[in-house]
Amino acid sequence: MARTRPRPALPLLLALVAAVIPGPGGAQVSIQLSETILPRGASLQVNCSSSCSEGLDLGLETQWSKVELQHGPNWKLFELSDIEEDSNLMCFGNCGTVQSSASATIILYSFPERVELDPLPAWQQVGKTLTLRCLVEGGAPRSQLSVVFFQGGEELHAEKLGVNSTNPNEITTKVLASRDNHGANFSCRTELDLRPQGLQVFLNVSEARQLRTFDLPGTSPKLNSSDLLEVGTRQKVVCYLDGLFPASEAQLHLELGGHTLTSKSTNRGDLVSATALVEVTPELEGTHQLRCVLELADQNREAEKTLNIYSFSAPVLTLSPSEVSEGSQVTVKCEAHGGAQVVRLSDAPPGDPSPQVSFTLNASADDDQRLFRCSAALKVAGQELLKNQTQKLHVLYGPWLDEGACPRNWTWLEGSQQTLKCEARGNPSPKVTCSRKADNARLPTGVVVTVTREMSGTYVCQATSSHGNVTREVSLTIYPPQNNLVIAILVILLLIVLLVGLTIYLYNRQRKIRRYELQRAQEEAMKLKAQAPPP
Known part of the structure; x- marks a missing residue:
């Protein structure tokens, strides 16, 4: 709790606040105070005096400890110490047989001993009302003590202490929690306003409390x-x-x-x-x-x-053997594990699903690179799960040349770029060579060559592998390039003939149309003449 507590900045004046009562012969008693408002526990000097000229007995009546500092024929100066509460002081004087007195009131002020903002909840939900409580112990005069609530440096609410609260030591205010309040510091401050007594406003500030707000939807993650x-x-x-x-x-x-x-x-x-x-x-x-x-x-x-x-192993698909020569037998078998069932083995005879399915086939050239598939199923929580396994069969067979892969007749233009394509089927892949029958001159296959007249002739193409060989005759014809000028002239003449023919056709057609229109006009004139009345 921070406190501002300077001493009052009043000049040391003697303020006359006495009720004067006349004594015998017009004698009066007066009381003078160094201060009329002072902090609790302070000391005070009081001067008691009288106008009595003889037989004077002068004194000060108070509940506080007092010491006589000085005196004169008709006055005494006292010092009071450790004053703890508001009090009435009275100077009395006995002048002869008559007593007179004068009284004064002193007002004490004190700062609150405790200014504390009540602890805030660890979290405050957005949209809910939060009550701020400021606890204040001590402080006087209470009528001049007020409490101010702050959010950071922003003033929220101010109220006189004890005006609207059943607890004189507590002031409350309400705040609607929002997201903007998250991480905000709240505090309260007391203000002791002594300006009416010629002093100033004294402040006591509580320690700040940080608020944490939260907001949650009504849904689950x-x-x-x-x-x-x-x-x-x-x-x-x-x-x-x-x-x-x-x-x-x-x-x-x-x-x-x-x-x-x-x-x-x-x-x-x-x-x-x-x-x-x-x-x-x-x-x-x-x-x-x-x-x-x-x-x-x-x-x-x-x-x-x-x-x-779950645990689900893929089925095991085996080809026994996986590489065979043409005409050999192959056993295809699929097995499932871990409670799964084989759903289907491709090309297997029809039957009920079982943990194992197999069949045997005679391998042919058409079975080379044939793909077999085995599927296994497992039911988990009402769902059917599938796993597949595939295998390829490799069949070894001899070379094979056909018209599609190696045509028998080739016709090339002299000077052009050409490639002899003669490919053979077989496993392992055969090697193909082509040699001319007349002189065994080689013609490379699959390579781009420039065509010459000397290449023409009949070639024997041979496909060879470890499983045999096969041959095929191929005839290669070379034709010379045509004269481009002659071709151009022939094309121009053909275009001229076509143009002349089109012109004659259009001319004759136009003549026929005019002749037809003239004939129609004559027929119409004859009809009109026949329909006219005689003269």
Whole structure:
């Protein structure tokens, strides 16, 4: 509690505040004080005097300790000490047989011994009314003591002490909590106004109390997670809640099966979220509860979700053997594990699903690179889960040349860029070479060459692999380039002939139209003449 307590800045004047009572022969007693208002516990000098000239007995009546400092024939100066409350002082004088007196009142002031703002709640919900209580002990005169409430440096409410309260030591005011109040400092201050007594306003300030406000929606947090988790995987779990304040002070905890998960919390605006990465181990297999607990202020919000953790092994698909020569037998078998059932094995004979399905085939060239697929199913929490396994069959067979991959007849323009494409099928891939029958001259395949007349002829293309060889004759014809000038002249002549023919056609057509229109006009004239009346 801060206190401002300077000594009164009054000149040391003797203020006459006595009620004067005349004595015998017109004698009077007067009382003079050095101060009329002074702090509690202070000292005071009092001068008692009388106009009596003889037989004077002069004294001061008070409850406080007094010491006579000086005296004269008709006056005495006393000092009072440790004055604790307002008092009436009386100077009396006996002049002969008659007694007279004079009295004065002293007023004490004191600062409050305690100015304290009642502790605030740890958290205050936004929209709820908060009562601020300022406790004041001591302080006088009470009629000149008031209390002022502050939020930071802003004045909220001012009131005289004890005016509107049943407790004279308590002043209250109400504040509607808002988000703007979060983190604000509240305090109260007493003001002892002694300006009417010629002094000043003395202030006592309480220690500040910080308010923390919060706001929570009526909804529960949201949990984002798959209902089904597979052993051996890593799954992300997210919990979030929007519309709360302050999001930065909210705590989110994720629990799985009663164990707290390591999570990372973030907040943005009024949204807070927590993310955890779950390592799904075999020990977790079964049904567990995933819980999200949000804590803010003294409030909790919870969300819960049931997770089914399962183990599901992929089916095992085997080709025995996986690489065979053409005409050999291959056994295709699919097996499921861990309670799953084989749903389907491609190309297997129809039958009921079972943990194992197999069949045998005679491998042909068409089976090379053939893909077999096996599917297994497992039911978890009413849902059917599938896993697939695939295998390719490799069939070894000899070379094969056909018209589509290696045409028998080729016609190329001399000087052009061409590529001889002669490809053979087979496993392993055959090597193809083409040689001219007449002189064994080689013509490379799959390579761009410049065509010359000397390349023409009949070639024998041979495809060779470890599984045999096959040949095919290919005829290559080379034709010379045409004279471009002759071609251009022929094209121009053809265009001229077409243009002349079109002109003649249009001319004849126009003549026929005019002839037809003249004939129609003559026929109309004859009809009109025949319909005219005789003269």
